[in-house]
Amino acid sequence: MDIVVLLKQVPDTETLIQIAADKTSIKTEDVKWVINPYDEFAVEEALRIKEAQGEGKVTILTVGPERAIEAIRTALAMGADEGVLIDDPAAEGGDALGTAKVLAAALREIPYDLIVAGQRAVDDDYYQVPAAVAAFLGIAQVSMVIKEEIQDEKILCERTIEGGTMVVEAQLPALFTTQKGINEPRYASLPGIMKAKKKPLAKKTLADLGINPSEVGEAGAKCRVMSLSFPPERSPGKIIEGETPEAKAAELVRLLREEAKVI
Amino acid sequence: MAQGVLALAEQFEGRFRNVAYEVLSEGKRLADALGEPLAGVVLGSGIEAMAAELGKYGADKILAADDPALADYTTDAYTNVLFDIVKDHDPKILLLGASTRGKDLSARLSARLDTGLAMDCLALRVDGDTLIATRPMFGGKVLAEIAIQGTPQMAAIRPNVMEVVEAEKGAGVEKVPVNVGVAKTKALEKKTEAAAKVDLTEANIIVSGGRGMGSPDFSLLEKLAEVLGGTVGASRSAVDEGWRPHSDQVGQTGKVVSPNLYIACGISGAIQHLAGMGTSKYIVGINKDPEAPIFKKADYGIVEDLFKVVPALTADVKKLRE
């Protein structure tokens, strides 16, 4: 079974985000870059499926700048077989549909039975790219999966819905997105890191994929960031004083009722 | 020419979710700003009767896609049916709720329609003919203003943020033809948690516990949540300890919630936790460490052992309710 993992490199969740002078992007100096946490689950799940099947190939596919190679190498060190980076300035600064178009074009050249992605990227928080990739490829998609099982030409996925889960059956080839709880991603071992250096990692441009640059990236974006701002700072509120825990509790209940009016 | 606003009212097992009313109310506001009509649409099985309720929120027209094949949500069937409705109805703006299902559906549909979609919006406005959304990025550390293009301009709104406003219209329900098309996915089995549990993303009040709970025994928080009519959540530490299910996790790699009241008990207030609850209207922190970062974000803080404060809170709220 051939599996492609859609992997994005994002700022570490601890990183202090600073808005750049153009007010529409963030400062990228001093940012620590990591694999999107949900995509780590995706890599792990792909490796487990391949291991269970005893055959097949796991390919890591990324749209991003040169620095994203580091994230791909990490996934190769975890055990993935090959990497593909689409690095083209014209693919940058786009929206979810633009990124999905590039990924879908790349996927037309990579054999796959299954595509695994994260449920969202923790930088743009779009929750959109995988569904759009599946739509462009015309294949089934299941989001927020916490458990899966391959059965012949099908995949059974247990996905999160409001207030519970649902088991969904999808025909292969299909795409599913990972949710926390699906697995515990492995760490790259030292031998894994050594081996990763020799694994194939292809770099491609939009021209290689036959994509018209005006349809993707900033030029093709249907959602344009006009400005970024910081949310209003919450002013630190009151520390409730009182002689006893009971007195503090009583004062809090009074404030919630009379001042905040939320209870 | 595309015209008006179409608002999808999400229902689950024959009941509208609260976000449905929020979507309708926001749709009405935008429709009024454009000076154009609002239509509500409901998908499901046996939903024709309930659809009439949408008139209460100002819908000029109510469309019902009522078919047994729509009983359970599947991406394919819902996308196909809504796609046909959009093509037929040709709205300028299409609004949905950014619930778990709404995110899945809106993302797939926007690609099918090849049109712009802003996900998880906190605020919307129209500027001329352009829909402009405010949405969080980087786990809520940044807010982005997004100009949306395409037909229709799509936005999925975060549950629990926008106001529900009634505006009686008394519109009739119109049944639309349903063609679910070829389905590559099939819903098999539904496992719902305790039926009474309101999903965190839609809860008005959340009582969350962290590592400070010290054990899987969350009964103190459950009792407080019960008297408040709220839902219990957790920090990642509490989930990682195995004390709570993953579906309870609030934060950057958990659920993003915006309740009216968020009570953090024994939670330090790490940046990844704050990313998931920073837009709550009121935040209460209960922590025995006066230096805990949660107090920098909390509207009200209590420096105290939670095991002493929480039972007292529960007793006081109970008294209020009597």
Ligand SMILES: Cc1cc2nc3c(=O)[nH]c(=O)nc-3n(C[C@H](O)[C@H](O)[C@H](O)COP(=O)(O)OP(=O)(O)OC[C@H]3O[C@@H](n4cnc5c(N)ncnc54)[C@H](O)[C@@H]3O)c2cc1C
């Ligand atoms: C990539 C990444 C993603 C992450 N995503 C998330 C996420 O989605 N959600 C999330 O929550 N975290 C997330 N984290 C983890 C986050 O950084 C923190 O580690 C976590 O939130 C800490 O949980 P906590 O506050 O429960 O525990 P701690 O930080 O250990 O805090 C426990 C608190 O309880 C207090 N306490 C102890 N006993 C009592 C008592 N009896 N009464 C009152 N107070 C008491 C202590 O003073 C302390 O402040 C993520 C981390 C990373 C690296």
Ligand SMILES: Nc1ncnc2c1ncn2[C@@H]1O[C@H](COP(=O)(O)O)[C@@H](O)[C@H]1O
């Ligand atoms: N530039 C990208 N390259 C590869 N995969 C991506 C990219 N952007 C998003 N994805 C995939 O889509 C998922 C959801 O991202 P998003 O829709 O941006 O929230 C991520 O977890 C990745 O699996």
